[in-house]
Amino acid sequence: MYLPALLAFVHHLAAFTLVAALAVEVSLFKPPLAVVQARRIQRADMVFGIAAGVLLVVGLLRAVYFEKGGGYYFANAFFLTKLIAFLAAGVISIYPTVLFLSWSKALREGATPEMSAEQIRRARMCLMLELTAIVVILFCAPLMARGFGYFGNRS
Numbered sequence: 001m002y003l004p005a006l007l008a009f010v011h012h013l014a015a016f017t018l019v020a021a022l023a024v025e026v027s028l029f030k031p032p033l034a035v036v037q038a039r040r041i042q043r044a045d046m047v048f049g050i051a052a053g054v055l056l057v058v059g060l061l062r063a064v065y066f067e068k069g070g071g072y073y074f075a076n077a078f079f080l081t082k083l084i085a086f087l088a089a090g091v092i093s094i095y096p097t098v099l100f101l102s103w104s105k106a107l108r109e110g111a112t113p114e115m116s117a118e119q120i121r122r123a124r125m126c127l128m129l130e131l132t133a134i135v136v137i138l139f140c141a142p143l144m145a146r147g148f149g150y151f152g153n154r155s
């Protein structure tokens with residue numbers, strides 16, 4: 001009885017955590033970075049990854065086994081758009097994650113991470129695209145939850 005509500009709680013907690021971690025990354029990623037800033041960005045990115053994993057698992061559990069069932073969500077344009085935006089943000093987040101992880105050796109030696117202007121520009125663009133995907137997700141979520149965008153059988 002409580003499970004659907006509990007899953008909704010975990011879903012929203014993970015969604016808020018993901019958005020907060022991304023906001024930390026965007027606000028701290030202003031090279032040249034101090035060692036402490038770079039370490040905070042690495043930690044925020046780890047939290048971002050964990051929250052995204054929890055969101056995908058709990059989101060699919062809710063979509064397939066709880067709420068309105070898989071037949072509804074996988075025949076709903078807003079849910080599919082939300083899922084595609086989420087997966088696209090996941091793929092886009094790979095570039096910044098690889099860049100942030102590449103700092104580990106320098107940070108272990110207490111040195112500030114070196115980056116080219118091109119790496120900085122690309123990482124910034126990825127972070128902005130991830131934020132844009134969140135806006136798309138937040139637009140789709142209430143519409144899909146209220147029956148808009150459903151194109152399946154109504155019989």
Ligand code: HEM
Nearest residue numbers: 015018055056059060062063067068086137141142144145
């Ligand atoms: C950053 C990522 C995400 C955010 C910010 C987010 C946000 C939300 C919000 C705000 C709602 C409540 C909608 C409402 O009742 O008005 C919601 C519901 C829901 N979300 Fe997400 N979500 C995210 C990712 C996902 C993913 C990846 C999935 C599935 C794979 C998913 C599946 C669901 C389901 C099944 C509901 C319940 C809809 C209903 O009540 O019918 N979410 N989401």
